[in-house]
Amino acid sequence: MSNNDADNALHLEAIDIRLQGTPLVAIDTRIEPGEVLTVMGPSGVGKSTLLAFIAGFLDPAFSARGNVWLRGRNLARLPAEQRRLGLLFQDPLLFPHLSVGGNLGFGLRRDHSRRDRYHAIETALAEIGLSGYADRDPATLSGGQRSRVALMRVLLSRPNAMLLDEPFSKLDTALREDMRSLVFSRIHQENLPTLMVTHDEADAEAAGGRVLRLMPPY
Amino acid sequence: MTHSLRNRLFFQSVRIAPWLAMALLIVPVAGGLAGIIGPAFGWLPALDGHALGLAPWRTLFRQPGLLDMVGLSLFTALTSSLGALLQVVLLLGALLESRIFRLIQRLLSPLLAVPHAAAAIGIGFLLTPSGLASRLLSPWLTGWDHPPDYLFPGDPYGASLILGLMAKELPFLLLMSLAALPQCQAREHLHVARTLGYSSLTAFLKGVLPNLYPLIRLPVYAVIVFASATVDVAMILGPSNPTTLAVSVVRWLNDPDLSRRFMASAAALTQLGVTLTALLIWWLGERLVIKLSSGWLTNGQRRHADTCLACLASGLIWFMLTLLGASLLGLILWSLAGYWPFPQAWPWPLTADNWRSATDNALSLLGQTSLIAVTATLLSLTVVVGCLESEIQYRRRMRPRSQLILYLPLLVPPVAFLFGLVQLQAQWRLAPGWFAVTLGHMLFVLPYVFLSLSESYRHLDPRWAQVAVSLQASPLEVFWRIRLPLLTVPLLVATAVGFAVSVGQFLPTLLLGAGRVTTLTTEAVSLAGGGDRRLTAVYALLQLTLPAIGFGLAIGLPRLLLRNRRDLQPS
Numbered sequence: 001m002s003n004n005d006a007d008n009a010l011h012l013e014a015i016d017i018r019l020q021g022t023p024l025v026a027i028d029t030r031i032e033p034g035e036v037l038t039v040m041g042p043s044g045v046g047k048s049t050l051l052a053f054i055a056g057f058l059d060p061a062f063s064a065r066g067n068v069w070l071r072g073r074n075l076a077r078l079p080a081e082q083r084r085l086g087l088l089f090q091d092p093l094l095f096p097h098l099s100v101g102g103n104l105g106f107g108l109r110r111d112h113s114r115r116d117r118y119h120a121i122e123t124a125l126a127e128i129g130l131s132g133y134a135d136r137d138p139a140t141l142s143g144g145q146r147s148r149v150a151l152m153r154v155l156l157s158r159p160n161a162m163l164l165d166e167p168f169s170k171l172d173t174a175l176r177e178d179m180r181s182l183v184f185s186r187i188h189q190e191n192l193p194t195l196m197v198t199h200d201e202a203d204a205e206a207a208g209g210r211v212l213r214l215m216p217p218y
Numbered sequence: 219m220t221h222s223l224r225n226r227l228f229f230q231s232v233r234i235a236p237w238l239a240m241a242l243l244i245v246p247v248a249g250g251l252a253g254i255i256g257p258a259f260g261w262l263p264a265l266d267g268h269a270l271g272l273a274p275w276r277t278l279f280r281q282p283g284l285l286d287m288v289g290l291s292l293f294t295a296l297t298s299s300l301g302a303l304l305q306v307v308l309l310l311g312a313l314l315e316s317r318i319f320r321l322i323q324r325l326l327s328p329l330l331a332v333p334h335a336a337a338a339i340g341i342g343f344l345l346t347p348s349g350l351a352s353r354l355l356s357p358w359l360t361g362w363d364h365p366p367d368y369l370f371p372g373d374p375y376g377a378s379l380i381l382g383l384m385a386k387e388l389p390f391l392l393l394m395s396l397a398a399l400p401q402c403q404a405r406e407h408l409h410v411a412r413t414l415g416y417s418s419l420t421a422f423l424k425g426v427l428p429n430l431y432p433l434i435r436l437p438v439y440a441v442i443v444f445a446s447a448t449v450d451v452a453m454i455l456g457p458s459n460p461t462t463l464a465v466s467v468v469r470w471l472n473d474p475d476l477s478r479r480f481m482a483s484a485a486a487l488t489q490l491g492v493t494l495t496a497l498l499i500w501w502l503g504e505r506l507v508i509k510l511s512s513g514w515l516t517n518g519q520r521r522h523a524d525t526c527l528a529c530l531a532s533g534l535i536w537f538m539l540t541l542l543g544a545s546l547l548g549l550i551l552w553s554l555a556g557y558w559p560f561p562q563a564w565p566w567p568l569t570a571d572n573w574r575s576a577t578d579n580a581l582s583l584l585g586q587t588s589l590i591a592v593t594a595t596l597l598s599l600t601v602v603v604g605c606l607e608s609e610i611q612y613r614r615r616m617r618p619r620s621q622l623i624l625y626l627p628l629l630v631p632p633v634a635f636l637f638g639l640v641q642l643q644a645q646w647r648l649a650p651g652w653f654a655v656t657l658g659h660m661l662f663v664l665p666y667v668f669l670s671l672s673e674s675y676r677h678l679d680p681r682w683a684q685v686a687v688s689l690q691a692s693p694l695e696v697f698w699r700i701r702l703p704l705l706t707v708p709l710l711v712a713t714a715v716g717f718a719v720s721v722g723q724f725l726p727t728l729l730l731g732a733g734r735v736t737t738l739t740t741e742a743v744s745l746a747g748g749g750d751r752r753l754t755a756v757y758a759l760l761q762l763t764l765p766a767i768g769f770g771l772a773i774g775l776p777r778l779l780l781r782n783r784r785d786l787q788p789s
Contacts, residue, residue: 057409060317080412081421081520087413093406097428098516105516106424107414117518157414 008033008071010161010193015066017049017058024062025050025214031161031193036184036207038196041214047197050214051165054195055087056080070160070193086159086192088167088183092150094138100149101125101134107153124152128182144175151183155190162187164196168203180206221692228694232611235604236620239664242601243626246639246661251490251630253638253645257483264645265476274480278488281481283460288492291462294376294383295446295496301380302387303438305534306395310430311422312524312531314408322535323396329389329542331714331765333722335743338382338454339758340545342371343552343751345378348560350548356561365560371455379456383448385542387441391434397673398433402426417524424515436621439497440628446496447489447631450724450739454746463489464633468725471637472733483637490634549762552755572752579741580760587721587737587764590652594659595716598667602712605668606675607697610683615676624668627661636729643730650732658726659719667716674708707776707788714772718765738764 010031017025025046031037039047052058054068057080068075068083075083094103104121112120125131128148138146147167154162167183168176184207187194196207204211256262260271278284313319344350348365356362371378399405404426411421452462460466467489470482552558553572555565609615622629636658643650678701686700687693702709724739731740742757773788780786 055409055413057412079418080409081415081417083413084415085413087409089406089410091406093403093410095407095410095425095429102516105518106411108518109415110518110520112518154414163413 008160008191008193009069010195011067011069012054013067013069015050015053015064015068017046017053017062017064019062021063027212028066029212031195033191033193034188036187036194036196036209038198038204038207038209038211039214040197040199040201040204040211042216043199045214045216047199047214048165051087051163051195051197055085055163056083084158084160085163086154086157086161087163088151088154088165090166090170092143092146094141094146094149094153096139098138099134100130100136100138100141103138103149103153104134104156107156109156109158120156124156128152143171144179147171147175147179148182151179151186155186159192162192162194164194164198166198166200166203167196169198169200176202184208225692225694228697229611232604232608235601235608236616239601239605239668240620240623242660242664243623246657247626247630247635249642250635250638253641254483254486254634255638257480257641258487260480262480262483262641262645264641264647265479267480274484277481278484281466284463286460287463287466288488290376290457290460291446291464291489291492292496292499294379294452294456294462295442295493296499297376298380298383298387298445299438299442299500302384302391302441305384305388305538306391307423307427308527308531309392309535310395310399311419311427312528313535314404314422315418318532318535322392325539326389326393326396327711327769328766330393331718331769332386332542333718333739333761333765334382334386334448335450335454335722335724335739335746336549336758336762337385337542337545338371338451339742339746339754340549341382341385341541342378342455342746343755344541344545344548345370345381350544350551350563353561353563363561372457374457376456376462379452379462381541382451382455383445385538386451387445388538391437391441394434394437395430398430399426401433402429404430415520417521419524419527420520420522423522428515436625436629439500440625442496442500443493443629443631446493447633449633450743453743463492464631467633467637468728471640471729479641483641486634486637489631493631493634546762549755549759552751553759555752572756576753576756580738580757583736583738583741584760584764586735587739587761590656590659590727590735590737591717591720591764593656594663594720595667595713597656598660598664598716599671599709599713601664602668602671603675603702603709606672607701609676610680610701611693624665626665628665632662632725636725640729640732643732650730651734652731654730655727655735658730659723661726662723663716663719666719667712670715671705671708671712674705678704704786706780706786707772710772710775711769711788714765714768717768721761721764721768 012027012029012031015025015027016023027050029037039050041047049058049062053062053064054075056075056078058064066076075085094100095106098106101121104124105117108117108120121134122131125133128151130145130148133141138149141149164183168179171179180203196203198204257267258274260267260269260273309322313322347368347370352360352362352366360366371382407425407429408418408421411425412418416424447464449464449468452465456462456465461469463485467482467485470478470485473482551565554568554570556567556569556571558565605616639658640650643654648654682700682704683696686696691699721737722739724743727735727737727740738757738761742754742761745754745757748754776787
């Protein structure tokens with residue numbers, strides 16, 4: 001491990017993912033804190049597979065080599081829950097058995113007193129314009145509201161980097177703009193290295209960072 | 219018949235199928251329950267009971283050990299159900315995303331197909347003082363030169379009964395949970411929770427289980443009902459003095475002194491009460507857990523002794539698999555044993571005598587058992603396919619309430635309503651026998667066939683039918699030439715499930731056949747009560763083989779017949 005890997009950048013080192021021996025994705029890059037790297041490509045090209053590998057959910061059908069360095073740790077060797085990567089999915093996936101506040105509490109780390117937890121949840125709700133929504137059933141929220149809660153849930157878990165899996169694709173065009181600016185401003189604010197997978201050019205534009213285009217291997 | 223007439227007939231039979239299913243399930247259960255209420259209060263004209271009163275109850279309450287029986291039924295039912303549920307939760311939580319889980323998934327259907335009685339006999343033989351387990355450990359570890367002196371099966375606390383029940387409840391609940399996982403987006407929620415830093419087990423407990431449990435609540439209740447009212451397993455593994463209530467009910471019912479039927483009816487009603495009490499206690503437990511866990515779910519704690527629990531989960535799996543494997547081995551050895559003195563682990567010489575002496579009787583029982591099972595299964599399958607087809611034709615999913623009716627025979631203690639049916643049989647002077655037994659089996663076969671087939675039937679891509687219709691196929695043709703062939707594998711599996719359920723039935727055969735209809739199961743259970751282990755083992759193995767053949771055919775036939783249709787093969 002070289003010294004400059006111990007910083008806050010997300011270093012994808014010599015990653016090579018294969019499906020039954022056939023090369024699928026190969027990547028070697030550094031994502032600096034606050035930078036958003038966009039990975040684009042047609043469906044089936046392995047964007048989601050790359051994301052699953054980094055997050056720790058790679059299907060056993062694939063074989064993968066390479067290292068994922070973040071803050072001096074090689075994440076590729078750690079179970080998913082110890083990687084501290086905030087993953088935003090296509091769907092907000094709020095837990096239906098918990099209230100809106102409960103979902104945020106689920107994300108919040110344990111090192112808070114009960115009162116601090118309450119305040120942290122209220123503050124997070126206020127930041128996304130949902131003050132007073134803590135006791136609401138997530139099923140009663142609109143699509144945009146749910147996405148915002150999902151974002152805050154991830155941020156409250158204090159991730160070291162963000163992974164975005166087509167996070168805006170299921171939103172209406174009007175909402176998409178708002179959500180994009182919210183997500184990217186929070187990422188810059190928290191100075192998190194971010195990898196975004198998308199097939200929407202507008203996402204890449206809004207992210208404003210480098211764009212990596214994956215090509216089919218044939 | 220003309221084309222359009224046939225189509226009209228098809229629509230009509232499909233339209234009545236759901237009503238037929240409801241009638242087939244509701245009428246016997248409700249009628250059966252009604253059939254015990256009269257005699258329980260002294261009214262049964264066939265036996266000269268015309269005076270309404272509480273005399274049967276007074277006789278019942280004078281029976282020695284009644285309270286112990288009730289207590290034992292409640293204790294074994296709740297403990298075994300809780301044990302099975304905890305094991306399922308632990309297995310899913312610790313191993314859902316591991317490789318060993320695929321092995322477990324493969325083993326589930328064969329495990330489910332094992333009839334209760336055969337499993338109970340196997341476990342009893344394995345753990346009894348002179349069983350294979352103590353032989354394998356003796357004398358080198360235990361120092362025993364003679365079978366030790368402990369009571370098993372039949373220990374007074376019902377531990378052997380609980381073990382036997384769990385061994386069958388665990389695979390059932392696991393299968394129902396696996397079917398429910400996609401419905402509650404388990405995978406996605408698990409991944410969300412893990413990326414938020416939750417260990418797999420805690421992620422499952424906090425993020426998946428609260429959504430999964432409501433979906434498997436009905437199967438859990440069915441397990442509790444079964445455990446609280448089982449007769450065959452309790453006869454084989456349960457304590458004998460006092461027995462569980464259900465066993466005594468059957469004994470009183472079969473008493474040659476017919477006047478005991480009044481008291482037996484009161485006892486059967488009591489059994490219904492015991493089962494309801496067990497459900498009520500469980501339901502209160504549910505409330506308590508929900509109340510106590512609400513803060514814990516969102517307190518942010520991300521790990522709970524995970525390594526420890528994961529070890530426990532794999533330990534459990536291996537224990538259960540060893541238990542069942544060794545039970546099977548024990549049965550095979552006993553069936554081939556001649557002289558087999560105690561600490562010897564391996565009988566020598568092996569002999570086919572036990573099998574030979576059983577041949578004549580066994581062959582006729584095999585025929586009888588298969589005939590009943592095939593008839594009950596095919597009738598059930600027809601009705602179930604009709605129900606599912608009507609959902610498609612009339613674009614209306616069965617309402618939750620109708621689903622509940624499908625579960626009805628699994629949610630009412632069979633001993634209660636079957637006994638009532640016997641009373642009605644006697645009242646109306648219907649001949650007990652083959653036909654009544656087959657109809658009785660259908661009560662239990664139909665729900666399982668429905669459970670097994672419904673998901674595949676409902677999720678078949680509707681575009682196949684749309685393509686066929688656009689090619690000018692009539693609904694009848696779509697049904698016969700498109701839908702059924704595409705569902706070959708699920709249909710065969712559902713048939714195998716129904717067949718296995720029927721083969722395993724003990725109580726309906728015993729009661730509705732009035733002792734005149736014998737199957738492999740009734741024979742194995744009655745032999746298990748006697749002393750001949752070798753012959754019992756032969757019958758238990760036969761009883762186990764029949765469903766195994768069924769599943770073998772369900773999986774093997776498509777591989778053979780559809781070998782050039784890869785997309786239709788079982789996965």
